[in-house]
Amino acid sequence: VQLQASGGGSVQAGGSLRLSCAASGGNFNTYTMGWFRWDSGKEREFVATISRSGEDTYYAESVKGRFTISRDNAKNMVYLQMNSLKPEDTSVYYCAASRRYANVLITATSYDTRGKGTLVTVSS
Numbered sequence: 001v002q003l004q005a006s007g008g009g010s011v012q013a014g015g016s017l018r019l020s021c022a023a024s025g026g027n028f029n030t031y032t033m034g035w036f037r038w039d040s041g042k043e044r045e046f047v048a049t050i051s052r053s054g055e056d057t058y059y060a061e062s063v064k065g066r067f068t069i070s071r072d073n074a075k076n077m078v079y080l081q082m083n084s085l086k087p088e089d090t091s092v093y094y095c096a097a098s099r100r101y102a103n104v105l106i107t108a109t110s111y112d113t114r115g116k117g118t119l120v121t122v123s124s
Helices: none
Strands: 002-006 009-012 017-024 032-038 045-050 057-059 067-072 077-082 091-098 118-123
Touching: 002 091, 017 032, 017 091, 017 118, 032 067, 032 077, 045 067, 045 077, 057 067, 077 091
Parallel strands: 009 118
Antiparallel strands: 002 017, 017 077, 032 045, 032 091, 045 057, 067 077, 091 118
16 A cells, blocks of 8 residues: 655644545555654654544544544545644654554554655744
């Protein structure tokens, strides 16, 4: 499966963005999906994950209550709605896919494929 994230941009603190990830070339509903973020010189940080059916989700503590992950299997899309953004949310965000049979996956090494990222910049 190939993945492409989009929707990044620059917003002020307290603002919102919606990231999208388009998947192609695979049977999308057989993949657990996740969002990660990464800054140069730092480790990749787990953000959110969603099960194949979309029924189960899990979030990093730093984004819980502010971000929402969702998916549309008919459209081969996964989304990350980001509200109440903070300057510390500034990062490159990317989506990832895993064929592992698990409802939620929170480690980057659990994922088989990741797409190119999209930059989110939050100013104070």
